[in-house]
Amino acid sequence: MRKTYSPSHANRGAGLERLIDMTNQQYRNKGVADIRKIPTPVQIQSNRAGKVTGYTMKPEWVDYSGVHDGRAIVFDAKETSSKTSFPLENISGHQYELLKSWHQKGAQSFLLVSFTKVDEVYLLPFELLELYWEDARNGGRKSIPYTEMILRCDLVKSEKGYVLHYLKSL
Known part of the structure; x- marks a missing residue:
């Protein structure tokens, strides 16, 4: 897989999301799954003479x-520039x-985590995320080591004609 990530902070995550969107379209086209991007909510402030102004709200979804x-599947796409x-x-x-x-209700819940410096994407299952999240809440480590991702998460790659074949890991 080639690097397609934008280095700008404003577009952080846009490259990974583009790859996921293309893959989701492939999944839909082949009848494999129907997974959609949830748009970020926007609060409209005014609409004067066809000129709309507003701001993005804090999303309440993944x-x-x-x-x-x-x-059911729910997941979020995350990027980090950390190598560790x-x-x-x-x-x-x-x-x-x-x-x-x-x-808890039976859905497949996970994160797709991109390590942009090494150009790798991992599927982080909720169970592992929960382990580290709860440990951090109790004063433990505030991050998941890259080595742990390598050992306990699936590396997501382009294969079988899919841009980023993450369903293979479920």
């Missing part, structure tokens, strides 16, 4: 949701709680 093999760990501060409390709630 980036993606859908269904695969009759089972994935900082848990990249996840908001509401995102964690949503993933947890859906996981």
Whole structure:
């Protein structure tokens, strides 16, 4: 897989999301799954003479949701420029709680984490995220080591014609 990530802070995550969106379209086209990007909510402030002004609101959902093999899927896409760990501060409390709630109800809940400096994407299952999240809440480590991602998470690659074949790991 070639690097397609933008170095600008404003577009952080846009490259990974583009790859996921292309893959999700492939999944839909082949009838494998229906997974969609959830748009960020916008608060309209005014609409004068066709000129709309507003601002993006704090999202209360994760980036993606859908269904695969009759089972709900919810996940978020995250990027880090660190070569050594994935900082848990990249996840908001509401995102964690949503993933947890859906996981408890039988959904496939996870993160797709891109380590941009090494051009690798990992599927971080909710169970491992929960282990580190709860440990951090109790004063433990505030990140997941890259070495742990290598050992306990699936590396997501382009294969079988899919841009980023993450469903293979579920």
